[in-house]
Amino acid sequence: MKLLYKTALYLLLAAFPIALGGIFLLNAYIHRDMLHEIDELLASELIQVKEQLRLHPPDADDLPGWDPNVRITLAPLSYQTVPAYSDTVAFRHREKERSPVRMLRSTYAVDGQNYSISLQQSYLEFDEIASVVSVGVIVCFLIVVVLLVLADVLVTRRIWQPFYGIVRQLQYYRIDGPDEAEFPSSDVHEFKLLSQSLDEMSRRTRHQYAQQKQFTDNASHEMQTPLSVLSCELDLLQQSEGLNESDLDRIQRSQQEVKRLSAMNQSLLLLAKIDNHQFAHNDAVNIGELVNQLLTNYSDYVSHRGIAISRMIKDGPVKSLNRQLADVLFSNLIKNAVRHGDAGSSIFVQVGSNCFIITNEGDPLPFPEDQLFRRFVRNQALPQSTGLGLALVKEIAAQYGMTLKYDYASSMRRHMFQVDF
């Protein structure tokens, strides 16, 4: 749910209990105030009644019908009380129902007559006014809240526009892209800050990335060039007249070492590049097709060694990978199986929709199993190995969040590598 709607929803949800509580509080408050007003009214009425009694003392017969809200009776002179308020219930003839009333009782002695006065004021009208006012106020409150929330939604949607612009820009952000990313600015301070910080961050990371890329490129150039010189000089030396067999053998072995050094350099650079995430570009790689093609590349060598390859390759799982890395990943695993597989044995290759499995027959690992994917751990029996092939496999698998499993079934003398993608 969008932040916008979530805020609006919570505001509305909060408004209801507030409104409900508000009704009671308001009602109680109005009630208290009205009571005070009624009491004042009764008090002033009492003064008026007393004034009337003093100026025009009525006949005792007249007293009952004077005013339904005013009851004056004669009382013995000895009966004197101070004015007292009380709540009671009175039957109202007009509405024909009982209703709560406020009552003020007092006595008044004038011209040798003692009157007992009781004044009444019905609560009914005031109560109605109180509830009408409370409900009205709360309804207004709710309407105002709804309108405010609506206005907020509209305003916020406008204000957050630059934020979505920044997010869109981030989604398309490529560290190795050709252009410097320009995050949209805004007149909102926070978004401006965010945009500036992202600009700054992108500039910094791009700079670092470019430097690392340049370093690996330079390192590659600086090392491959002397190796090329060495290799070409050896090529020329090999063509010289009068070399005996051991000279040629030495040249040959030197060539092999040059080749190994170069392969090691390439692999280390590749590892560095993977660590630096320099392979940001992905392609849709058809894994079944790739594995088939790689197996074809090795078919001459495989058949030369009398190894039979059985394949169960599903056509297709297409994954988003960097083509070069996918090539290294699967060719290293296949090469590993081919090189370490016993002559005359079999290699089993399976490509499922979510996994790649390759097994080969061979002696158990000459080193502990947990070292298998470490750099420079290699079988000393194979002098040409760089000890980096499986380290690359692990690194590439990790790059794409694939799990890499190894197992050795000693009963069948089979090594198994599995990649789940």
Add this chain to the structure above:
Amino acid sequence: MKILLIEDEPSLLVAMRHYLESEHYNVSTANNFRTASVKAHDYEYDCVVLDITLPDGNGLAIVKELKEAHSQAGIIIVSAKNSLDDKLSGLELGADDYMTKPFHLPELNARIRSLMRRRQHEGETQLVFGAITLVPNRNQVLVENQPVELTVKEYELLLFLVTNKNRLLSKAVIVEHVWGDYMDGIDSHDFLYTHVRNLRRKLLDAGSPDYITTRYGAGYIFTPGE
């Protein structure tokens, strides 16, 4: 055949030049971008072999210049970077081939020959070596005008041997050329032996003299009789 070599590493340039001259090419050299650019403009070459990384510029710019001037020269890029991006952008600009350092001189020679065959002789061409005739356009081999059935790899093997005739070619170099980088670090000795034996037998059966000499432990030499 005129070749322009562009390479900033002096010893590499000397070695390349030496090998190519002994293959009877007419070789010019340039060791920086400026000289290379001037030479590429002023003279016509059949082939330009260029290093991408030059001290004063990017070799790819020369590819661009050559293409803009509608040069007929074949272009081979030699790069220290084994980078797919560089390779693709180089080929996109119009380069014909891309090699990574370190490379072998016989391999460079084979690439140049192959490029020249593709570029210059669109029609029927034949390479005659003693009793053996190769028709590269049709991937065909004739001995005494009779076609010899070779596998793809045997054909490539023979083509590589004849391209670098009279040269000692080590097994690793041959395997790398015919089977590609995939054979890196694979013990190639017995493997190649089987293929050379099959090729030799097929040629002998067809009536060709044995031109392939084995130098034990070192490699093979193809020496056709003149």
